[in-house]
Amino acid sequence: MSSYRFSPAELQQLYRYACAILGTQQDAYDLLQSGLEKYLKQNKEHSNPMAYMRTIIRNAHIDKVRHDALINWDDYDDEQSVSADLNWNAIEQLAIDQDEAQHYIAQMSGIEREIMFLWAVEGYSTAEVAQQLNMPKNTVLSRIYRLRQKIKDNTAQKREVSCEEKH
Amino acid sequence: MKKNIKDSLKQEMQQPTLDDKQLQALLDMQSTEQLVELTGARQYWQKFSTAALLLLMLGLGFWLGGYQQQADDKSIPGLIAFEVVNNHLKDKPMDVSTKTFAQLQGYFTQLEFKPFNSSLWNGNLIGGRYCSLRTSPSAQIRYFDEKGVKQTLYQTEYSDQYFSGLPELESGGQPLLASAKGIEVSIWVEKGVVFVDTLADE
Numbered sequence: 001m002s003s004y005r006f007s008p009a010e011l012q013q014l015y016r017y018a019c020a021i022l023g024t025q026q027d028a029y030d031l032l033q034s035g036l037e038k039y040l041k042q043n044k045e046h047s048n049p050m051a052y053m054r055t056i057i058r059n060a061h062i063d064k065v066r067h068d069a070l071i072n073w074d075d076y077d078d079e080q081s082v083s084a085d086l087n088w089n090a091i092e093q094l095a096i097d098q099d100e101a102q103h104y105i106a107q108m109s110g111i112e113r114e115i116m117f118l119w120a121v122e123g124y125s126t127a128e129v130a131q132q133l134n135m136p137k138n139t140v141l142s143r144i145y146r147l148r149q150k151i152k153d154n155t156a157q158k159r160e161v162s163c164e165e166k167h
Numbered sequence: 168m169k170k171n172i173k174d175s176l177k178q179e180m181q182q183p184t185l186d187d188k189q190l191q192a193l194l195d196m197q198s199t200e201q202l203v204e205l206t207g208a209r210q211y212w213q214k215f216s217t218a219a220l221l222l223l224m225l226g227l228g229f230w231l232g233g234y235q236q237q238a239d240d241k242s243i244p245g246l247i248a249f250e251v252v253n254n255h256l257k258d259k260p261m262d263v264s265t266k267t268f269a270q271l272q273g274y275f276t277q278l279e280f281k282p283f284n285s286s287l288w289n290g291n292l293i294g295g296r297y298c299s300l301r302t303s304p305s306a307q308i309r310y311f312d313e314k315g316v317k318q319t320l321y322q323t324e325y326s327d328q329y330f331s332g333l334p335e336l337e338s339g340g341q342p343l344l345a346s347a348k349g350i351e352v353s354i355w356v357e358k359g360v361v362f363v364d365t366l367a368d369e
Contacts, residue, residue: 005197012185019183029189036196094172101175111279113180120176134326139359151172 004049006036013121014050018057020117021110035060051132058114058133088119088126091148104151115143243332248345248352250300251363254307255319255350261294261309271295275306282306282322285357287342288364289313290320300363301329321363330361 006014011032018028018035035057039049046052096104105113111133118124118132126144130137170178185193263274272281274295282295290310298307298321305323312318325333334340335356342355344366351366 006193008190008194011190011193015185015189016181016183020180025183028183029185033193033196036193040197092171092173095169096172096175097169098175098178101172101179105176105179116176117180120173121180134328136325136359 003045006049006053010050011036014053014057016121017054017114017117018061020113020121021058021061023106023108023110023113031057031060054132061110088144091144091151094148094151096151100151100154104147107150108147112143112147115140116147242345243330244343244345244354245347247300247330247354247363248350249347251319251321251352251365252347252350254298255365255367256348258309258317259296262296264294266292268292271306271308278304278306279324280322280360282308283358283360285355285362286336287353287355287357288320288362290318293317299323300361303329303361316367316369318367319365321361323361325356325359325361330356333361 014035015028015032018031019025022028022031035053038056038060039053105116108116114133115129118129124132126137126140130140133140263271265271265274268282268284271292272283275282275297277297290312293309293311295306295308298305300321300323303323303326305321308320308322310318310320333354333356334343337358340355342353342362344351344353346352353362353364353366355362
């Protein structure tokens, strides 16, 4: 059985991760609880228990989504071509207020929220996010590109509305 | 007040918090007593499931020996070819009939990508059905090639775990050929999606 024990702070962080991939607090506790049970029953020790727990939670979520045939958790599009130099810097320069953050998170697909959580909350780099999610780095970059476009489009729309109101 | 996007997202994503009761329950789960209960139950189920597994393997052994053929080539392309060719030969009915990729995309909403027309593919679509390739959820697409022969095209999301080493078009790779049961398949990766296309003669 695994000897590592998660601290209250780590459990809170894992709960937030579960909330991020689900997009809601509903069911996040159950997901975390079943993930923890699975972790504890294992005989292996892991070099990074937090990363391993996130993988357990993620896989359990994906299994459930597939089992229940829920299709609204993701909005997958064809990968767009992204320039090689696109990275977090491209999005980090953007500034938004708290209401906007809430709005964008609500609009994100499950995978986008997960990527943003690993980046913003866990402080991962693009390569680390790709490694944790077992997906090509280009896919991660495409998601970033898409989110940046959403924010830019939204900002542009707001400007237009604001100009029209002035006139 | 506007803030750096990272800080705004972080603040928002850190809002959810376990309440005291939930947190205590999770901490209790990690206590020694509860772990003994968990592993005690586990040992019982292990004994039971080992016996069941032995029986299952015995039955499966007979079944495989009698009816199934194993893939001769255990390389990744070989295993892919074996699985795709087997399913091509089964020719199961399509879940959706369509002549356009746009309609296929509308149907395959549960995949982590939208099936698309590759630059290397040419044919007249018949339809598609959900399937899996090396356990990865996939689109199994049926079409007629230029000679009017019915072919099968698989598309599935690339992952290092199951598809490492396959040629990526974007990196200058060329499709590789593998075969099973006398049917060749062409395999390549394009825009993060693995393509497997049968090249059946008839």
